[in-house]
Amino acid sequence: MHRPTLPIESLPMWARLNNVSFHIVKLAHTTGKGYGVVCAQDREPTDDASAAAPLLTVPHALVLNAASVDEYAKEDINFRQLLDAVGHRSPRADTLLFLLVQTALASRSSPSPVGVSNPWTEYLQFLPATVLVPTLWTEDERLLLRGTSLEAAVDAKISALDAEFGLIVEKSSDVPCWRELFWDDASSGGTAAAVEFTDWIRLDALYRSRCLELPRAGESMVPCIDMVNHSGTPSAYYDESARDDDVVLLPGPGVSLKQGDEVTISYGEDKSAAEMLFSYGFIDPQHAAPTASGSLVLPLSPFPDDPLAKAKLVAFGEAPKIHVARDAGTTLTVTDRGEDGEENGGGSGSGSIRWRSPFAYLMCVNEEDGLEFKVLQQTDGARSRLRVFWLGEDVTDRTSAAGGGFDFEALVGAHPMAALLRLRVVTVVLERLQAQLERLGEGTEPDPADVPSGGLQRREECVAAAALLRQAETGLLVQAVEKLEEERSLLLTDQNVAAYLGLKEAAESDLECEEASNEAEDFS
Numbered sequence: 001m002h003r004p005t006l007p008i009e010s011l012p013m014w015a016r017l018n019n020v021s022f023h024i025v026k027l028a029h030t031t032g033k034g035y036g037v038v039c040a041q042d043r044e045p046t047d048d049a050s051a052a053a054p055l056l057t058v059p060h061a062l063v064l065n066a067a068s069v070d071e072y073a074k075e076d077i078n079f080r081q082l083l084d085a086v087g088h089r090s091p092r093a094d095t096l097l098f099l100l101v102q103t104a105l106a107s108r109s110s111p112s113p114v115g116v117s118n119p120w121t122e123y124l125q126f127l128p129a130t131v132l133v134p135t136l137w138t139e140d141e142r143l144l145l146r147g148t149s150l151e152a153a154v155d156a157k158i159s160a161l162d163a164e165f166g167l168i169v170e171k172s173s174d175v176p177c178w179r180e181l182f183w184d185d186a187s188s189g190g191t192a193a194a195v196e197f198t199d200w201i202r203l204d205a206l207y208r209s210r211c212l213e214l215p216r217a218g219e220s221m222v223p224c225i226d227m228v229n230h231s232g233t234p235s236a237y238y239d240e241s242a243r244d245d246d247v248v249l250l251p252g253p254g255v256s257l258k259q260g261d262e263v264t265i266s267y268g269e270d271k272s273a274a275e276m277l278f279s280y281g282f283i284d285p286q287h288a289a290p291t292a293s294g295s296l297v298l299p300l301s302p303f304p305d306d307p308l309a310k311a312k313l314v315a316f317g318e319a320p321k322i323h324v325a326r327d328a329g330t331t332l333t334v335t336d337r338g339e340d341g342e343e344n345g346g347g348s349g350s351g352s353i354r355w356r357s358p359f360a361y362l363m364c365v366n367e368e369d370g371l372e373f374k375v376l377q378q379t380d381g382a383r384s385r386l387r388v389f390w391l392g393e394d395v396t397d398r399t400s401a402a403g404g405g406f407d408f409e410a411l412v413g414a415h416p417m418a419a420l421l422r423l424r425v426v427t428v429v430l431e432r433l434q435a436q437l438e439r440l441g442e443g444t445e446p447d448p449a450d451v452p453s454g455g456l457q458r459r460e461e462c463v464a465a466a467a468l469l470r471q472a473e474t475g476l477l478v479q480a481v482e483k484l485e486e487e488r489s490l491l492l493t494d495q496n497v498a499a500y501l502g503l504k505e506a507a508e509s510d511l512e513c514e515e516a517s518n519e520a521e522d523f524s
């Protein structure tokens with residue numbers, strides 16, 4: 001789609017017309033980060049941050065979120081129909097649909113019979129043409145993610161975006177006014193599609209990289225505040241004013257600002273390197289340091305030959321994962337527990353590694369251990385429900401991650417063969433992490449036959465960001481593998497485990513002897 005742009009120099013005028021107040025700050029170009037907000041004059045620190053004068057104030061009426069999109073739909077009956085047909089799936093999807101309409105409106109050279117312009121129609125024209133998030137990387141660039149936790153995540157996101165876009169094409173093509181706005185490009189005689197899949201990917205990227213979590217309004221886009229860049233040591237934060245819900249940018253407590261200093265906020269202290277790259281298109285180099293706090297999430301699949309695999313997935317209720325995290329400067333003991341379930345810490349001193357994988361506990365037990373599934377008919381005639389039993393007790397609520405009450409690890413821990421079950425879990429997690437490390441080691445070069453004659457087309461920023469992600473995740477995986485190997489060795493020395501494995505080995509060798517003698521008989 002042809003997208004008109006407006007020079008950033010016009011943004012102060014747009015701000016004035018829409019009652020956005022820049023108090024002692026202004027927009028400026030920042031090296032390697034696009035535009036940002038900088039101080040236009042010195043400012044002394046105030047200890048009481050809540051009493052500090054705002055640096056920037058944005059009227060509540062400009063906040064874009066599911067509620068304001070719904071308000072907009074009251075003024076625009078055609079948009080209401082479109083929203084009812086493809087929206088109401090999530091606040092994000094509604095906002096993206098609104099942004100798609102506004103972008104399409106701005107791209108028209110003649111007035112549109114549908115869609116009502118509003119301040120966002122113009123504001124969108126100040127936003128960058130692209131964002132360096134991996135959904136907007138080329139295929140060559142996406143190869144740089146091979147072996148990282150983003151490899152599968154980015155593919156899955158692109159497929160999900162494709163499905164969303166397909167639904168919009170399908171539903172809006174049936175309605176003449178939307179067909180004309182979105183798909184009939186007047187400049188090409190009404191034959192070519194005006195909106196393309198790449199437009200949808202870009203809007204998704206703009207949304208992800210610019211939306212804020214407001215204390216009361218929730219997930220929202222806020223013009224001008226979305227020009228503030230990130231720092232691990234931010235000088236400001238945003239809030240909603242108690243009086244009128246306007247969004248304000250406030251200096252942090254005790255922060256003194258000099259003229260020309262960049263004003264920054266934190267995009268999330270706990271976000272992993274992968275999340276930063278996925279959502280914002282950059283990684284703070286400090287994130288990749290070997291002792292820095294960091295985390296990583298990998299998908300986990302049930303054993304392919306497990307007859308209970310499907311039932312376990314249904315009972316668990318979420319996509320199974322392994323979480324690995326390193327807390328810089330904390331001391332953990334072997335059985336530290338996290339806020340949302342089990343945490344398997346290890347070692348002590350700074351940079352301790354933790355992992356957790358609730359599903360691995362369900363994955364590693366079977367009928368012979370005491371796990372059972374039953375489908376119970378409800379007495380009120382409602383749909384039958386899958387129930388989970390452990391050693392004869394109904395533990396359905398304790399095996400569902402979706403309900404938030406998962407504590408199956410505690411149940412497994414009370415089993416007479418707890419050490420053996422734990423050994424299985426540790427082995428499953430260890431093997432998954434080792435496989436991931438191996439994939440990371442495969443490198444990022446394509447098959448030589450696939451390299452185009454002009455060489456690979458990879459932007460410097462993508463190469464640098466992927467290198468940081470690979471460094472961060474390799475460090476975490478190596479440390480977690482070491483920790484798991486230590487624990488596995490320890491578990492193998494457990495009396496019960498050794499006795500069980502000894503018996504199993506003896507039984508297997510008896511079986512082998514029997515088979516060998518049978519074969520001998522066959523030949524005789």
Ligand SMILES: C[S@@+](CC[C@H](N)C(=O)[O-])C[C@H]1O[C@@H](n2cnc3c(N)ncnc32)[C@H](O)[C@@H]1O
Nearest residue numbers: 033034035209210226227228229230280281282
């Ligand atoms: C909310 S916007 C901030 C405004 C943006 N710089 C612009 O020109 O529109 C977030 C985007 O700014 C850039 N950015 C913000 N903080 C950054 C940082 N510390 N390092 C590199 N890029 C940054 C990234 O492109 C990110 O996706």
